[in-house]
Amino acid sequence: MGLRRSDYENYDYQDFWKDEKRLYEDMSERIALRKMLAPLQDRSGVFADIGCGYGRLFTEYRDFKTILLVDYSMKNLRTAKKNIKKYLGAGQMQGSSIHFIAADASRLPFRSDIIDVLLTVRMVHHLSDPRFYFDQVQRVLKDGGTYILEFANKRNTKNILRSMVGRMDTSPFNLTPSRIGDTIQNYHPSYILGMLTERNFNLKWILSVSNFRLPLLKKILPLKTILVLEDIYQRFLSSLSLGPSLFLKTNLEKKSSVQEQGDEIGNILACPKCCKSCLIIHDDRVTCRTCKVDYSIDEGIFDFKQ
Numbered sequence: 001m002g003l004r005r006s007d008y009e010n011y012d013y014q015d016f017w018k019d020e021k022r023l024y025e026d027m028s029e030r031i032a033l034r035k036m037l038a039p040l041q042d043r044s045g046v047f048a049d050i051g052c053g054y055g056r057l058f059t060e061y062r063d064f065k066t067i068l069l070v071d072y073s074m075k076n077l078r079t080a081k082k083n084i085k086k087y088l089g090a091g092q093m094q095g096s097s098i099h100f101i102a103a104d105a106s107r108l109p110f111r112s113d114i115i116d117v118l119l120t121v122r123m124v125h126h127l128s129d130p131r132f133y134f135d136q137v138q139r140v141l142k143d144g145g146t147y148i149l150e151f152a153n154k155r156n157t158k159n160i161l162r163s164m165v166g167r168m169d170t171s172p173f174n175l176t177p178s179r180i181g182d183t184i185q186n187y188h189p190s191y192i193l194g195m196l197t198e199r200n201f202n203l204k205w206i207l208s209v210s211n212f213r214l215p216l217l218k219k220i221l222p223l224k225t226i227l228v229l230e231d232i233y234q235r236f237l238s239s240l241s242l243g244p245s246l247f248l249k250t251n252l253e254k255k256s257s258v259q260e261q262g263d264e265i266g267n268i269l270a271c272p273k274c275c276k277s278c279l280i281i282h283d284d285r286v287t288c289r290t291c292k293v294d295y296s297i298d299e300g301i302f303d304f305k306q
């Protein structure tokens with residue numbers, strides 16, 4: 001049975017991160033992301049954060065020229081827009097190429113071969129079958145494009161120890177995703193890597209993240225100390241892939257791709273129904289010339305969810 005869709009419209013996701021206890025996880029993810037983004041010195045391309053939430057990680061990729069923040073929750077996108085406007089200042093926001101797009105990750109409203117760098121953090125655990133999403137990532141990313149993916153690792157140290165003392169119902173070693181409640185599932189690294197390899201994503205780097213996610217440790221050690229340990233662990237022990245969260249950096253190799261198409265939003269968007277790029281952008285809506293469907297633009301947020 002598929003996962004039930006998480007209701008982010010009636011949940012304060014930003015509040016989840018306000019808790020001091022999650023500062024360690026937030027910082028660990030930033031440390032990993034900085035390592036992976038640092039070698040990408042050319043920031044003139046199109047960057048997409050799919051399942052961006054309220055834009056928590058925006059400050060890590062703010063230098064890219066064109067930024068697409070995509071999520072199916074309008075509430076999270078509205079918060080993201082407000083936060084980014086506050087961070088950049090209204091003037092800078094107005095002239096920027098930052099776009100907010102409500103859409104399902106498995107039906108991305110973009111042209112093929114249009115995105116240079118694509119990021120997904122804490123989102124694939126909500127997907128019943130990530131293959132449909134990876135098909136989309138493969139379609140919209142350019143040849144040679146970078147895909148950074150974070151996912152919850154079922155084969156982590158804690159689960160291995162729990163299974164050794166008989167405290168796990170399922171084995172952390174088999175490839176079947178493990179359900180956590182009815183809206184989340186954790187994946188075995190080989191399960192995710194298998195799907196990515198099938199789609200010609202070549203693994204460049206793997207980082208094991210939030211390796212010290214233990215309440216007792218967080219209580220007895222200052223945050224700074226745990227983050228130093230985290231950084232060391234990420235550098236030297238990541239290849240074991242035993243952390244509760246894994247970051248993969250991959251490069252996509254495509255057999256054929258179309259030519260440069262420009263990075264204006266009109267050149268990026270495509271109708272999610274017919275996948276054609278013949279969209280007319282009005283002030284309050286976008287119309288597909290082929291299917292004649294209207295998609296609304298609500299407070300500057302493109303809504304392609306229908």
Ligand SMILES: C[S@@+](CC[C@H](N)C(=O)[O-])C[C@H]1O[C@@H](n2cnc3c(N)ncnc32)[C@H](O)[C@@H]1O
Pocket residue numbers: 008013050051052053054055056057070071072073076103104105106120121122123126127
């Ligand atoms: C746990 S939050 C992570 C947000 C952000 N990436 C972060 O790390 O702070 C998951 C986000 O993914 C979004 N999401 C879940 N399934 C989605 C889907 N099928 N398409 C688009 N967004 C989705 C949710 O609305 C939510 O904002």
